[in-house]
Amino acid sequence: MxxxxxxxxxxxxxxxxxxxxxxxxxxxxxxxxxxxxxxxxxxxxxxxxxxxxxxxxxxxxxxxxxxxxxxxxxxxxxxxxxxxxxxxxxxxxxxxxxxxxxxxxxxxxxxxxxxxxxxxxxxxxxxxxxxxxxxxxxxxxxxxxxHQDKSNQLGNINGGAPYSDWTGYQPVNTPDQINDPNRWQPLRVSDGHGGTVVQKFIAPHWGKVLPFGIKDWDKDVVMPVRKEIKKRTGRVGPATVDQPEYTEQALQVIAYSAVLTDQQKVIAEFWADGPSSELPPGHWNLFAQSVSHRDNHSLDQDVKQFFAVSNTVFDTSIAIWGAKVKFDSVRPVTAIHYLFGGQSINAWAGPYQGTQAIPGEAWQPYQALTVVTPPFAEYPSGHSAFSSAAAEALKRFTGSDVFGETYTELAGVSRVEPGQVPAAEVALSWATFTDAADEAAISRRYGGIHFVDGDVDSRLMGREVAKQDWPVIQYYFGNSKHKVKHSEGHEHEHEEDDR
Incomplete structure (x- = not known):
């Protein structure tokens, strides 16, 4: 009826x-x-x-x-x-x-x-x-x-709030004291209502959630890209305070901050949490919708495309959050305050203040004051991994890297510096899905949220998730016949690729 x-x-x-x-x-x-x-x-x-x-x-x-x-x-x-x-x-x-x-x-x-x-x-x-x-x-x-996948959607694992942590994670640093400069520090931030609140690490249990296609995030996502990461940096994971790269990466973030152009500011804001606060997974859902409109998808095509993209991004969330908790790494704002407190640095001084000499302990990311820095560890970057994973999934599904999407930021509509930034209209365009993913990734360095390794290593991890998930997606599409063990021990048949 x-x-x-x-x-x-x-x-x-x-x-x-x-x-x-x-x-x-x-x-x-x-x-x-x-x-x-x-x-x-x-x-x-x-x-x-x-x-x-x-x-x-x-x-x-x-x-x-x-x-x-x-x-x-x-x-x-x-x-x-x-x-x-x-x-x-x-x-x-x-x-x-x-x-x-x-x-x-x-x-x-x-x-x-x-x-x-x-x-x-x-x-x-x-x-x-x-x-x-x-x-x-x-x-x-x-x-x-x-409901039984360990995400704790119902709060029934620990009798707590929906999605609450059940692993007992505790930060080693406090808002007022850095006990270990390698580790994540919860910040005391604005609550948007005139008060403050201390950050809590979002979903530290997420690495234990049952995935869609990967078996084990460390073995299947981090391990396959270890060699390439180590070739570039000589290590796997974030730089530690006893290594020169720790200071070098902080100086790079400060250097970006000091010379931000209007275009870079627009990029930092556009990608921060999506056009209307959908966060990166939702932002790439919007891009998948753009592909649907561009290619005049039928319902059948959209069901398959959104199944592929959303599950790839979901598995990426498990891999990246598992690694975030494993490394529990320091954010730029904490590292810069630690390294350059009591010193003068040249950097963006805050909304409408431009670039000035400021005390190191006063440095802040180019973000809205109610955001400052996300409430979870730096390495690896969620933006970089979500974006590279979604881009790879879309590339595999459509059979091409061609994207052709654009976005125009009107003058003065910045959320950080409204009325002033950008001084004139700024257009962003992405010829390929990879272009969009790379811009999303580097946007977090422009914004002072991520270091270079957290960005670049995570691009590799995101693409690896997409590679691992694609044969499983093909199995469900009915295009495959080879078997592979799934994360929770079930077997799936699959082969290379046929959308």
């Missing part, structure tokens, strides 16, 4: 002219902007949403396998049509989104969207002879699995 559209004319943030999957990705991004989860949680949310949709879609495809129910969930012959497939995808996405965002306002938002699409949110049955039942079954199987 298809309902008459009784919802508002258009659900905010969603284009009703797009296919149902793009609409649900838009809705998820809107919910992310409203609820402000951390980067790894955003990566998982988008992966769960798009995997749920994929698993429902797979029931209508003669080759594809669902990730949880395999080929046991297949639509009967009377449902093998576009309308039923679209309906199943919509219900699967709705159930996943509703599970991921339990806030009452988000629940209503998702109900409104499903109604706008012409469906009844109260149809909760799991009958595989109906399109809604197939969508509900696919979502239910995936969500039951993901």
């Amino acid at each position: 298809v309902l008459t559209n009784s919802a508002q004319a258009s659900v905010p943030g969603v284009d009703p002219n797009e296919n149902v999957l793009l609409q649900w990705n838009d809705a998820a991004l809107e919910a992310i902007r409203e609820t402000h989860p951390g980067p790894p949680m955003v990566a998982r949310m988008l992966a769960v949403l798009n995997t749920s949709a994929f698993d429902a879609w797979a029931a209508f495809d003669n080759k594809a396998r669902g990730t949880r129910l395999g080929t046991t969930l297949k639509a009967p012959a009377n449902l093998l049509n576009e309308a039923s497939k679209k309906e199943a995808v919509a219900y699967a996405a709705f159930r996943a989104a509703s599970d991921l965002f339990p806030q009452p306002e988000q629940q209503q938002y998702f109900r409104d969207l499903l109604i706008q699409q012409g469906y009844n949110p109260n149809k909760t049955g799991s009958n595989k002879t109906t399109a809604s039942g197939i969508g509900n079954m696919a979502a239910s199987a995936l969500l039951a699995y993901r």
Whole structure:
């Protein structure tokens, strides 16, 4: 049964002219902007949403396998049509989104969207002879699995808040004392309401989350790129205070700070957390949407593309956060204060202050004052890894590195120096996915958030995740026959590549 559209004319943030999957990705991004989860949680949310949709879609495809129910969930012959497939995808996405965002306002938002699409949110049955039942079954199987993936989505591991740490991580430094200049320091930062709050490391347990395609983040992501990293730096991991590179990397960040152009400032801001606070995983979801529009994707193509990109980014979050906790490395702001406290340095002096001689302990990144520096360790860089992984996934899926996207920043709309930066319109353009990923990566050095090694090493790690995940993606697409053990011990057949 298809309902008459009784919802508002258009659900905010969603284009009703797009296919149902793009609409649900838009809705998820809107919910992310409203609820402000951390980067790894955003990566998982988008992966769960798009995997749920994929698993429902797979029931209508003669080759594809669902990730949880395999080929046991297949639509009967009377449902093998576009309308039923679209309906199943919509219900699967709705159930996943509703599970991921339990806030009452988000629940209503998702109900409104499903109604706008012409469906009844109260149809909760799991009958595989109906399109809604197939969508509900696919979502239910995936969500039951993901509730036990050690992300602590429900807070049931430790009786704490959703996604709260259950490993007992504690920083070695305090906001007021650097006990170890190699290690991450929680900062005392503005709460945006006139007070301050001490940072807490976001999701230090994330390296233990069950991945999609990689088996072990250290063995499968870090180890394969160790040789290349070591060839460049002579070590694997961040520089330590007893090495000259520790000071050299800090001086490089200060040097960037002192000569920031309007274009570099725009780059630092544009990539900081996405155009509207979607964070890097959400930002690359927007780029995947651009590819969908550029290439006039069908629903089938979008289901597969978003499944590939979102799961690659999700696995990247696990690998990068595992390494962040392993190295627990110092951010530039702490290292610079430690190295140059009591000295005068030439650097950006703060909003509207330009470059001046300032006390080393007063140095700050080129960021909004409510951000300063993210609440987790520096090495490796999430931006660099997320971006290189997503770019590689898009390159593999589309069969080309060609991107062709542009962005224009109007004069004076900076969030750090509004009214002044940029002095004139600035255009950013990326001929290739790799160009976009590289700019995202270096943006964190312009902004004073990452050192060179955290950036460059992470680009390698992100691409390695994409390489490891691609054969598993092909298995689920139904394009492969070779077996490989998955992270939780299941076996998957796959071969090289055929999108």
